[in-house]
Amino acid sequence: MTYETILVEQRDAVTLITLNRPQALNALNSDVLADLSAAFAAFDADPGQRCAVLTGSGEKAFAAGADIKEMVEKDAADFFLQDFFSGWQTGVVATRKPWIAAVQGFALGGGCELAMMADFIIAGDTAKFGQPEIKLGVAPGMGGSQRLTRAVGKAKAMEMCLTGRMMDAAEAERAGLVSRIVPAADLLDEALKTAATIAALPPMAAMVNKEMVNIAFETGLSQGILTERRLFQILTATEDRKEGMTAFIEKRQGVWKGR
Numbered sequence: 001m002t003y004e005t006i007l008v009e010q011r012d013a014v015t016l017i018t019l020n021r022p023q024a025l026n027a028l029n030s031d032v033l034a035d036l037s038a039a040f041a042a043f044d045a046d047p048g049q050r051c052a053v054l055t056g057s058g059e060k061a062f063a064a065g066a067d068i069k070e071m072v073e074k075d076a077a078d079f080f081l082q083d084f085f086s087g088w089q090t091g092v093v094a095t096r097k098p099w100i101a102a103v104q105g106f107a108l109g110g111g112c113e114l115a116m117m118a119d120f121i122i123a124g125d126t127a128k129f130g131q132p133e134i135k136l137g138v139a140p141g142m143g144g145s146q147r148l149t150r151a152v153g154k155a156k157a158m159e160m161c162l163t164g165r166m167m168d169a170a171e172a173e174r175a176g177l178v179s180r181i182v183p184a185a186d187l188l189d190e191a192l193k194t195a196a197t198i199a200a201l202p203p204m205a206a207m208v209n210k211e212m213v214n215i216a217f218e219t220g221l222s223q224g225i226l227t228e229r230r231l232f233q234i235l236t237a238t239e240d241r242k243e244g245m246t247a248f249i250e251k252r253q254g255v256w257k258g259r
C-alpha cells in the first residue's frame with residue numbers, strides 16, 4: 001500500500017509510521033487522516049505486527065495541528081454535516097494493538113491531540129505540547145480538552161486551553177502527559193526499542209492490558225475493576241497464558257502463539 005502523507009515501514013514486529021508533511025510541520029489534513037486510518041487498520045489486521053510507533057518527520061514538529069488552510073473556508077454546516085474530526089476516533093483511537101507516539105518539537109492543537117490518542121507518549125527533550133486553538137477563535141476538536149484534562153488535571157489543562165501556553169518536555173513529564181523524556185537525537189531509537197519490548201510479549205495480553213488501562217479512563221472504579229477481572233479471566237483461556245506460566249517454571253523464554 002502506498003501513502004501520500006505518511007511513511008510506513010515494518011521493522012520485524014514493529015510498524016513505524018511517520019507523518020510526512022514537513023513543509024507544513026506535519027499539519028493534519030483529510031489525506032493524513034485517510035492514510036493514518038488505513039495504516040492503523042493494516043497494522044491491526046497483520047498478525048505479524050505487534051506494536052507501532054507514530055512520529056513526525058523533521059526535527060521541528062511532531063504535528064503543528066489540524067491543517068488550518070484546509071479548514072479556513074469551511075462553514076459550520078460543513079463541519080457538522082461532515083461530522084468533522086469524528087474519523088480520528090474510528091480511524092486511529094479504535095486501534096486495538098498498542099502504539100506509542102514519539103514526539104519531538106511541536107505537538108500543537110490536533111498534533112497534541114493525536115499524540116494523546118497514543119497508548120503513551122515518549123518525548124524528545126525538544127517537545128512542546130499545547131492547545132492553542134483559542135487563538136484561532138476555536139477550541140480543541142479531536143479530544144484534547146478531555147484527554148489533556150484527564151492526563152494533567154484541570155488546573156494545567158484549563159490554563160493551556162485558555163491561554164494557548166505551551167508545555168515543554170520537562171513540565172509534560174512532571175504533569176504525567178508523557179511517560180518519559182529522552183534526548184531528541186535518541187527519540188526514535190528509544191521508542192522503537194520500547195515498541196520491540198512490547199512486541200516480544202504475548203500479543204493478546206498486550207491488547208487486553210491496553211483495553212484495561214483505557215477503561216480506567218472511561219468508567220468508575222467499581223465498573224473498571226469488574227471489567228478488569230472479566231478481561232483477566234478471558235485471558236486465562238489463551239494458549240499464551242499456559243505457555244507463559246510453564247516457561248516461567250521451566251526457567252526459559254516463552255514462545256508466543258498470539259492466541
Ligand code: CO8
Pocket residue numbers: 023024025027028064065066067068069071072106108109110111132133136138139140141
Ligand atoms: N495548519 C496548516 N499549516 C501549518 C500549520 C497548521 N496547523 N502549522 C504550521 N503550518 C505551516 C505554515 O503555514 C508554514 O507554511 P508556509 O511555509 O507555506 O507559510 C509552515 O507550516 C511552517 O510554519 P511557520 O512558518 O509558521 O513556522 P514557525 O517556526 O514560524 O512557527 C509554529 C511554528 C509556532 C508551530 C507555527 O507554525 C504555528 O503557530 N502553527 C499553528 C499552530 C496551531 O495553531 N495549531 C492548532 C491548529 S487548529 C487545530 O488543531 C484544531 C481545531 C481548529 C479548528 C479551526 C477552524 C477554522
